[in-house]
Amino acid sequence: MQKRKITEGIHWMGAVDWDRRLFDSLIPLPDGTSYNAYLIEGSEKTALLDTVDPLMADVFLGQLDGGPKIDLIVSHHAEQDHSGTIPHVLERFPEAKVVCTPKAKGMLIDLLRIREDAFLTVADGETLSLGDRTLKFLHTPWVHWPETMVSYLEEERILFSCDFFGSHIAASDLYVTDKGRVYEAAKRYFAEIMMPFRNVIEKNLEKLQPYDIRMIAPSHGQIYREPSWIMDAYLDWVQGAPKNLVVLPFVSMHDSTRRMVDHLVSALAANGVSVEPFNLTVTDTGKLAIVLVDAATIVIGTPTLLAGPHPLAAYAAFLANALRPKAKFLSIVGSYGWGGKTVETLAGMIPNLKVEVLNPVLCKGLPGEEDFRALNDLAATIAAKHKEHGFL
Template identity: 45%
Template sequence: MAKEQICKNVSYVGVSHYDRRLFDALIPTPEGTTYNSYLIQGSQKTALIDTVEPELKHLFLNNLKSASLSQLDYVISNHAEQDHSGCIPDILALYPDCKLVTNQKCKELLLTLMPQIPQDRIIVVKDRETLDLGGKTLEFILTPWIHWPETMMTWLQEDQILFPCDLFGSHLAVSDIFTNDLCLFYEPMKRYYAQIMMPYRIQVSKHLKTVKSLNPQIICPSHGPVFKNPSIAISLYEEWVDEPPKNKVLMPWVSTHGATARMAEHLTQLLTEAGIIVAPYDLTRADLGRVAGELVDSATIAIGTGCILTGAHPLAAYIALLVGALKPKAQFAALFGSYGWSGTKIPIQISSLLQGLSLEILPPVFAKGAGTSETIAELDNLSKSIIERHRSLNLF
């Protein structure tokens, strides 16, 4: 994507990575992503906000070239992660008078990751410090944990444009950075939130209030679409961050010989008949990004697992570990499955991976082999327990 104008003297110069299929070697990105970089030209000085993933450096430098940039005075680093900072050394080499502007914590991280950055070219800014470009004033707002501990936002005062880096990002490669089609960006934005922001929900909630108090006219995140109508992005985040979970059960399951699959089907039927939304995923073929997205607003996580040797299936253990890492707002967990000659430690194994969360773990249902009528009765009781818990939260 070439240079695009956001408003007078503010341009998008980032790149789309259409083929990126995995982020942080963790979450699939079936629709790619973008690395957003912005150019702000004041009457005196010019600043670049963030850079791009070094793999696409050639496209980024082309965009800067097409912007006919003879001089660059500042490169602002809102976040030290490589997808935004990785081309900073190239920018400093290309523009010998350019200074790197960032906060103290970000400076330390940048130097750890890229020790070749010359320290005497770094300007350290404090919370709410400003930088005047000539009719364009940049204000730096320290917002730790909108991904990493060093993250900050840049606020362009005159145009009321917020550059919040990863906050409000979407993993969506677009040819039109201004796309405002909610059907296009909703799922990529939710998947992004689940992986990057959900683990820091408490901090994000606090920073959302700061964003609202600024009343931005445009939000320019570091991935995916630019929001010329910021209320869409803000209200989605308010729902995901602050509102109670939905009347929904996320049910990732894995079955070795079919018994756990039948239990998942039975449980799904009981819960849907009661009016609960159920999102079942066979872990042998599920897109983990979608599973992570469902974690955002599910009230219950029901994990089903078959047995491998005498323990839980590794895919079930993996999903429990992922839930533990992403810290969703779910309040209840249910465990079910089947085993062969021995599998009594399976519920303990999975429960231990969920221990860091404030989840009520309901009595597990595990059957030997195909199970019996007693198994069906236990599943009926489990579904009743889930329905009762959801009622207690007024989710119906």
């Protein structure tokens, strides 16, 4: 992909990574991704906003060929997928200054060994003039590392938001065209990257409120020409009440837990509660994370294995605990052969979740009538709790 014009003197640069299927060795990318950088040419200075993942440095460096001299390299975020190619750009433009928060300076030195005299740190709210264009820097810590900031181009009213509002999508269209697709991808991104910092994201959203934003140009995915659409979605994800929804990650070796899950799904539906089961042997963890954004209740289904939960169920509990969703209730269902500490072990793995733990349902071997009755009771309890809290 060549660099692409947004408006006179402002270009998208970067790389579209159509083939990437895993991020951070953790996050599935069904739609690939892009690493967006932006070039802003002012009457006196030229600024490059972010770079690309070093995996695609060649594509990016090719776009700089024959272009203007870079005076400023703005690093919104020290992570390698945006700042990893800064050392290459500095080799080409040794006089350029790396503009970042004071916190990012230390991190860029640690992570990328950028030389100390290359930096120009900016305070929250500080502006830098490019001549006829002005960049204002807003510190937005924990979006999603401690050093992050965004830039607002005052004259054009464009917010360069880096990971804030990003989505992992590889596309040839520069701007959002299919809102449904972008909504899902942006929510997946939020769930996996931003949700753990929900409260501080909310503060950073408030911080953007006074700005008249015409366009949001993130560092992954497409550019938003209707900023309020994605900002409202973020507001809902951080502030909105949990929904009448149960997320049910489960695993079953010999079908006993599976039968319990099938029964519970029907019982919840009969009680008017929506439920999304995820068989952890085949689950895309991104989909699971998306549902965790809204679910009022988490139920983990697991057999007992070597005296504790199945490792896949432990992984789901660990993930939920790390992502800190807004769920209010949690329960455990599963089957065992002779005994163990499945419930205690799982319950001990979720200290970050502010949940009321509802009575678990464990059965010996295959579930029988009594176990199905217990699952009916659990479904009724969940429905009652959702009603009591206004979710149903």
